Amino acid sequence: MADASTPRSSADAPRSPKHEERPQHADLSGPEVGPGSGGPGSSGTDSKGPVLIRTRRTALLGAMFLMATSAVGPGFITQTATFTYQLGAAFGFAILISVLVDIAVQLNVWRVLGVSGLYAQTLGNRILPGLGWALAALIFFGGVVFNIGNIAGAGLGLNAMTGMDARIGGGLSVILALLIFLSKKAGVALDRIVVACGAVLILLMIFMAITTAPPLGEALRQTFVPDEVEFLVITTLIGGTVGGYITYAGAHRLIASGNTGVENVKAISQTSILGIVVATIIRFLLFLAVLGVVSTGVVLAEDNVAADAFSVALGEIGLRVFGAVFWVAAITSVLGCTYTTVSFLTTKNTKDSTKSWYFLGFLVLTTTVFLLLGQAPQTLLIMAGAFNGTVLPLGFAVILYAAWRRRDLLQGYKYPKWLLILGVLVWLLTIFMGYSSLGGLASLWTEG
Numbered sequence: 001m002a003d004a005s006t007p008r009s010s011a012d013a014p015r016s017p018k019h020e021e022r023p024q025h026a027d028l029s030g031p032e033v034g035p036g037s038g039g040p041g042s043s044g045t046d047s048k049g050p051v052l053i054r055t056r057r058t059a060l061l062g063a064m065f066l067m068a069t070s071a072v073g074p075g076f077i078t079q080t081a082t083f084t085y086q087l088g089a090a091f092g093f094a095i096l097i098s099v100l101v102d103i104a105v106q107l108n109v110w111r112v113l114g115v116s117g118l119y120a121q122t123l124g125n126r127i128l129p130g131l132g133w134a135l136a137a138l139i140f141f142g143g144v145v146f147n148i149g150n151i152a153g154a155g156l157g158l159n160a161m162t163g164m165d166a167r168i169g170g171g172l173s174v175i176l177a178l179l180i181f182l183s184k185k186a187g188v189a190l191d192r193i194v195v196a197c198g199a200v201l202i203l204l205m206i207f208m209a210i211t212t213a214p215p216l217g218e219a220l221r222q223t224f225v226p227d228e229v230e231f232l233v234i235t236t237l238i239g240g241t242v243g244g245y246i247t248y249a250g251a252h253r254l255i256a257s258g259n260t261g262v263e264n265v266k267a268i269s270q271t272s273i274l275g276i277v278v279a280t281i282i283r284f285l286l287f288l289a290v291l292g293v294v295s296t297g298v299v300l301a302e303d304n305v306a307a308d309a310f311s312v313a314l315g316e317i318g319l320r321v322f323g324a325v326f327w328v329a330a331i332t333s334v335l336g337c338t339y340t341t342v343s344f345l346t347t348k349n350t351k352d353s354t355k356s357w358y359f360l361g362f363l364v365l366t367t368t369v370f371l372l373l374g375q376a377p378q379t380l381l382i383m384a385g386a387f388n389g390t391v392l393p394l395g396f397a398v399i400l401y402a403a404w405r406r407r408d409l410l411q412g413y414k415y416p417k418w419l420l421i422l423g424v425l426v427w428l429l430t431i432f433m434g435y436s437s438l439g440g441l442a443s444l445w446t447e448g
Contacts, residue, residue: 059257062191064271065198067106067250068278070336071241072201072329073146074153079240080283081306083233084290089215091291092223094230095283098237101426102276105242105396106250108423110272112399113251115410117260120248121344124398126409131398136344138391142244143341147366148373150333155370157327160307161320167371173327174367177334181359187256190335197332198278204325205285212292212313219291238429241279244391245340250275252343262413289313338362393430400427 084091109120116123124132151170158169180189240246250272254260259267293300293309300308310322342358400423403415 056257056259058188058191058195059259060254060267060271061195062187063250063253063257063259064275065194065278066190066253066336066339067246067272067275068282069194069198069201069329069332070246070249070340071279072198072282073150073333074156074326074330075146075149076240076283077286077306077326077329079236080286081290081309082302083230083237084287085294085300085302085305085309087228087230087233088294089218089222089291090226090228090230091233091287092219092284093226094233094237095280095287096223097234098241099276099280101238101429102242102279103273104422104426105247105392105430106272106276107269107419108403109247109396109399110251110254110268111265111415111419112403112410113248114254114260114268115262115265115413116402117255117411118409119252119255119343119347120395120398122347123402123409124395127398127401127406135391135395135398138394139245139248139344140341142391143337143344144362144366144369146244147334147337147341147362148370150330150337151367151370153330154327154334157323157325157330159323161323161327169327170370171367173331173334174363177331177338178360178363180335181338181363182356190253190339191257194332194335197328198282200328201282201325202278202285204321204328205282205289208289208310208313208321209285209292212289212309214288214292215295216288218295219288239392241276242392245337245344247392247395248343249336249340252340256343256348262411265413334363393427396423396427396430400424 080091083094087094113120113123118126121132121136124135126132151174152166154173155166155168155170158164158173159166162169164172180186180193183189254268254271290305290309293312298312300312306326307319307322310318310325312318314321338359342355342362345358346355400420402409403420403423407413407415
């Protein structure tokens with residue numbers, strides 16, 4: 001977008017696509033900065049240059065950690081602990097395969113959206129009118145249901161950590177999230193908070209992994225040469241880390257920060273990979289922490305493996321540590337889910353005041369349902385999970401088609417063939433996953 005002081009008229013000189021797609025609003029998008037420049041027209045020697053470079057770095061870190069922490073929610077922790085208890089060291093292989101698929105998906109999603117500077121729903125509508133809004137509807141449904149689960153997780157985390165009533169804890173967590181979104185520097189606050197929370201999660205997981213002393217040699221061996229392979233576990237992990245809104249969380253934050261365009265391809269690709277790496281580090285550390293407990297032969301409560309593993313490892317304080325881990329994971333998922341879902345309901349031209357009302361409405365809606373039910377409704381969670389199985393192949397098809405046939409939407413960027421081929425192979429896998437999810441949804445309706 002051109003500088004705000006430039007009059008907009010038919011007499012204006014033609015603008016490049018890059019300038020057309022820059023965010024208009026500072027609150028949630030952050031300052032418009034070029035790679036190391038002081039802004040449009042700067043000679044590069046502006047005294048604010050170092051500040052803008054640091055701001056750009058913060059925005060990239062924020063996008064990276066928003067994706068990672070969105071994936072690391074209460075369900076993430078529960079899945080990892082449960083599967084480790086069931087499979088032991090062989091679960092490492094499932095993590096490895098899911099990570100490779102995640103990287104292939106995120107490399108394509110971040111590069112296409114980042115280079116185009118378009119939100120996923122806008123890109124979809126440019127390809128086929130209405131397609132983007134269909135994708136947005138699916139994202140919204142899944143976002144509402146899973147945010148109820150995230151709020152419930154935040155309440156349970158505070159309950160384990162302090163003994164506070166779970167409903168009160170969930171409500172207080174939502175108020176915190178709302179204050180972040182309504183602050184004058186919401187974008188900067190969001191970036192810094194998700195980075196800090198990600199660092200806290202990693203430190204807590206390192207502490208747990210060291211404390212439980214897992215069999216590292218066995219874990220390493222079975223990560224590459226497992227004794228057993230559970231494909232269903234792998235597909236579950238993939239859906240949990242790049243399914244639904246999580247696929248677009250980091251990329252949409254990147255677009256809002258203004259770090260888009262062909263000149264930022266390298267930074268876009270590196271940031272997307274690092275986001276997956278951060279989520280992977282947390283998952284592997286949690287896997288090792290639980291494995292250390294499981295390898296002793298102790299029997300854990302199957303209905304709450306994660307909390308029981310922490311308690312066995314650390315005693316009473318272990319439950320508090322579990323509560324801290326669960327709450328941090330939940331509150332960052334509330335932030336990521338809310339931010340990304342609202343981004344599918346708006347455009348970059350939407351006023352910040354309007355976005356604030358959307359944030360408020362989304363959080364009020366999901367919190368009200370949580371307070372009425374006390375937990376995320378299991379049937380809706382299953383349905384949302386099934387819909388997420390269709391969101392990934394549909395949304396990913398939009399990404400791949402843009403890379404293959406719509407070079408005009410990518411500012412003339414020549415898309416790497418190897419990345420496109422890799423994306424198509426993974427897309428075929430997501431179709432299978434989506435088919436399996438719809439089968440589960442059909443069973444659910446039949447049973448209902």
